[in-house]
Amino acid sequence: MTLLTLDFFFVAGGCVLAAVGGLIAADSAHPKRWGSAAFWLLLALAIGAGKWLSPTLVGYLVLGLTALIATKRVGAPQGRGGDPVVLKERAARLGNRLIWPLFLVPAVAVVGGLTLEWVKVGDFLLVQPKQVAQVALGLGCFAGITLAMRTTGEGPRVAVQEGGRLLQLLGWAVLLPQMLAALGGVMGKAGVGDEIAHLVAAVLPVQIPAVAVLAYCGGMALFTILLGNAFAAFPVMTLGVGLPFIVKAHGGDPAVMGTLGMLSGYCGTLVTPMAANFNLVPARLLELRDDFAVIKAQVPFAAAIWVFNVVVMYVCVFRR
Amino acid sequence: MIKLIGLAVVAVGFAFRMNPLLVVVVAGLVTGLVAGLSWHEVVTMMGQFFVDNRWLTLPVILMVPVVGLLERHGLQERMATLIRRAAGATAGRVLWIYQILRGLTSMVGMGIGGHASMVRPLIVPMAEGATATKLGGVTDQARAQIRAHGAAAENVGNFFSDDIVVAVGAVLLIKAFFDNAGVEVPLGEIKLWGLPTALCVIAIGWWRYRRLDARLARAAAKPATEREVKGPKP
Numbered sequence: 001m002t003l004l005t006l007d008f009f010f011v012a013g014g015c016v017l018a019a020v021g022g023l024i025a026a027d028s029a030h031p032k033r034w035g036s037a038a039f040w041l042l043l044a045l046a047i048g049a050g051k052w053l054s055p056t057l058v059g060y061l062v063l064g065l066t067a068l069i070a071t072k073r074v075g076a077p078q079g080r081g082g083d084p085v086v087l088k089e090r091a092a093r094l095g096n097r098l099i100w101p102l103f104l105v106p107a108v109a110v111v112g113g114l115t116l117e118w119v120k121v122g123d124f125l126l127v128q129p130k131q132v133a134q135v136a137l138g139l140g141c142f143a144g145i146t147l148a149m150r151t152t153g154e155g156p157r158v159a160v161q162e163g164g165r166l167l168q169l170l171g172w173a174v175l176l177p178q179m180l181a182a183l184g185g186v187m188g189k190a191g192v193g194d195e196i197a198h199l200v201a202a203v204l205p206v207q208i209p210a211v212a213v214l215a216y217c218g219g220m221a222l223f224t225i226l227l228g229n230a231f232a233a234f235p236v237m238t239l240g241v242g243l244p245f246i247v248k249a250h251g252g253d254p255a256v257m258g259t260l261g262m263l264s265g266y267c268g269t270l271v272t273p274m275a276a277n278f279n280l281v282p283a284r285l286l287e288l289r290d291d292f293a294v295i296k297a298q299v300p301f302a303a304a305i306w307v308f309n310v311v312v313m314y315v316c317v318f319r320r
Numbered sequence: 321m322i323k324l325i326g327l328a329v330v331a332v333g334f335a336f337r338m339n340p341l342l343v344v345v346v347a348g349l350v351t352g353l354v355a356g357l358s359w360h361e362v363v364t365m366m367g368q369f370f371v372d373n374r375w376l377t378l379p380v381i382l383m384v385p386v387v388g389l390l391e392r393h394g395l396q397e398r399m400a401t402l403i404r405r406a407a408g409a410t411a412g413r414v415l416w417i418y419q420i421l422r423g424l425t426s427m428v429g430m431g432i433g434g435h436a437s438m439v440r441p442l443i444v445p446m447a448e449g450a451t452a453t454k455l456g457g458v459t460d461q462a463r464a465q466i467r468a469h470g471a472a473a474e475n476v477g478n479f480f481s482d483d484i485v486v487a488v489g490a491v492l493l494i495k496a497f498f499d500n501a502g503v504e505v506p507l508g509e510i511k512l513w514g515l516p517t518a519l520c521v522i523a524i525g526w527w528r529y530r531r532l533d534a535r536l537a538r539a540a541a542k543p544a545t546e547r548e549v550k551g552p553k554p
Contacts, residue, residue, distance in 0.1 A: 006375065009378060009382065010374055010378065012382065013377075013378050013381040013382055016381055016382070016385065017381060046370065046371075047374055047377065047378075047381070050370070050371040050374055051371060053371075054367075055364045055365075055367035055368035055371060056360065056363060056364040056367055057367065058367035058368075058370055058371055059362075059363035059364050059365070059366045059367030059368075059370070060363060060367070061367070062345070062366060062367060062370050063345070063363065066341055066342055066345045069339060069341050069342065070339060070341075070342045084397075087392075087393075087394040087396075087397050088394060088397050089394075090392075090393045090394040091393070091394025091395070091397035091398040091401065092394075092401075094393055094394065094398070095398065096398070096402075098390050098393060098394065098395045098398050099395070099398065099399075099442070101386055101390060102386070102387075102390065102395075102437060102438070102441060102442065105383070105386065105437060106432040106433075106437070109432075110432070134375055134378070137379055138378070138382060141379070141382035141383055141386065142382075144383075144386040145382075145385050145386045145389070148385075148386050148389045148390055149389065151390075151393075152389055152390070152392070152393045154389055154392075154393075158389065158392070159385040159386075159388070159389045160385060161388075162384075162385065162388025162389050162391065162392050163384040163385030163386075163387075163388045163389075164384075164388075165388055166384040166387060166388050166436075167380075167381070167384055170380070172339065172340075172341040173340075173341075174377060174380060174381075175341060175377070176340055176341055176344065177373075177376040177377060178369075178370055178373045178374065178376050178377050179341060179344045179345060179348070179366075179370070180344055181369060181372075181373035181376060182348055182365075182366045182369035182370050182373065183326070183344050183345075183347055183348040183351070185365070185369040185372075186326075186348045186351050186352050186355075186362070186365055186366065186369070187326060187327075187348075187351055189352075189355070189365070190323050190326075190351050190352065190354075190355035191323060191355070192323050192324060192326065192327065192351065195321070195323050195324060196324070226327050226330070226331075230490075231490070231493060234493065234494070234497065235497055238497060238501075239501070243501060243503070247503065254498055254503050254505045255505045255506070255509035255510050255512075255513055256509075256513050258494045258497070258498060258505065258510060259491075259494065259510050259513035259514050260513060260517070262490055262493075262494060263479075263480060263514065263517045266479040266480060269475075269479065270472075270475060270476070270479070273334050273340060274330065274344075276340065277376065278475050279471075279475075280340060281380070281435065282435040282439065282471035282474070283468070283471065285435050285436060285439075285440055286435075286439070286440060286444060286467040286468075286470065286471060287467075288464055288467055288468060289464070290464070291340075293464060293467070293468040294468050294471040294472060294475075296468065297465075297468035297469050297471070297472045298472045298475065298476070300528060301472060301476055301521075301524060301525075301528060304524045305480065305517065305520065305521060305524060308516075308517065308520045308524075309517060312516050312517070316513075
């Protein structure tokens with residue numbers, strides 16, 4: 001039994017989304033008023049009450065959300081938040097006080113992450129150990145919004161309205177990380193990973209050490225590009241290619257192989273739209289016209305780091 | 321082979337620039353169906369995974385009211401003003417320093433940073449402010465480049481210094497995997513072998529952001545008629 005669970009924050013997030021949906025429904029100037037309102041209200045239900053609804057119902061809710069997006073019924077109002085001259089005046093008035101709420105969030109999250117585990121109320125733990133990091137971040141956001149409202153003298157309505165402005169910039173992208181996780185889950189259950197590892201091992205001459213290293217690092221990157229997650233690629237590629245061909249056949253050092261293999265996977269993360277929360281969501285959040293702009297900026301990074309990883313692995317993994 | 325059809329759906333969908341959400345949902349449905357699940361079962365499974373992964377979306381939802389409210393009161397303008405006082409600041413240097421700081425927090429396993437909580441409200445306004453001061457304005461094109469590299473600085477800083485000092489995520493996952501596979505690997509060695517890449521990434525960042533600065537300067541040096549001059553964006 002714990003007093004403060006993650007569910008509390010899901011309900012809070014659901015309330016924010018519902019309020020955003022409500023404000024859109026009340027806004028007769030909104031270009032896609034009803035479709036957008038329906039999208040955010042349904043999402044509020046799925047996020048806020050997801051735990052208590054049947055998974056089947058949530059599945060159909062998700063399909064409904066996707067249908068609203070696919071038929072282009074969801075949009076954001078034009079125009080930006082506020083007149084530049086007014087904003088400059090306000091900024092001059094509040095000065096550095098504007099910045100503190102942003103630092104309060106991680107500060108509370110870090111301190112909470114280190115301490116909440118030990119807090120007990122009577123015989124009850126305050127927070128379940130597994131959820132500490134996420135609960136601490138949630139508390140940080142609450143502290144941040146409280147301080148931000150005090151500093152600016154605005155109420156929750158304006159906070160939701162401004163938050164809604166940013167959420168509508170994100171649009172469908174806000175949903176994508178969760179759907180990619182769902183896709184990864186379905187693929188895992190269907191055994192897609194093993195199939196790919198077999199394919200790599202069957203096609204390439206992995207009995208040559210350099211080819212084994214290349215196949216493993218390349219496979220990590222490629223598989224991460226396809227699934228959008230290096231953590232999902234790691235067990236598959238390491239079981240299918242890394243352990244049998246680098247460690248067992250050629251006596252490679254598993255620590256070197258595993259670490260640099262994971263880092264090679266991250267290079268794949270940098271260049272794939274499947275890692276939406278790192279690559280597509282920020283492009284929208286930063287109001288870039290090209291959804292792939294962040295990926296394009298990261299391609300040279302990814303290529304250079306990948307080559308470095310391969311070289312270091314080849315030089316160091318067989319050294320003993 | 322038929323199991324890989326979901327990946328084909330994803331590849332084709334992204335190649336034709338179809339809506340990513342639609343692509344991903346269709347790929348999930350197709351993968352489940354060819355694996356022999358019924359329609360009902362696949363939808364249920366997607367719903368269950370959606371609920372299990374709600375924590376991925378939660379930080380963004382709870383963070384946007386804070387950022388939105390502060391932006392409405394001129395946060396981005398404030399950051400631009402602050403950076404204008406720093407002599408020698410350029411977009412590239414701001415991003416490089418952010419990438420290194422982000423790497424240091426990631427090294428001790430702390431998730432300080434983020435696109436919504438740091439890059440949009442603080443880092444991008446600083447980089448754009450520095451460019452406006454140094455080059456006398458920021459064009460739309462320059463802004464797009466700075467922002468894309470700002471997001472890259474966050475990602476690169478976040479990814480490649482993972483857990484080198486305090487193991488939290490990736491290092492523990494690697495350790496757990498090898499334990500399960502019956503291969504003995506000391507935790508300290510896994511952390512240690514992350515270090516070369518972490519240092520290399522700082523060097524690569526230096527090169528990338530210097531190129532960004534050079535490109536911005538070149539574009540700004542063109543005659544004014546060829547470009548659209550604007551002040552810093554609100």
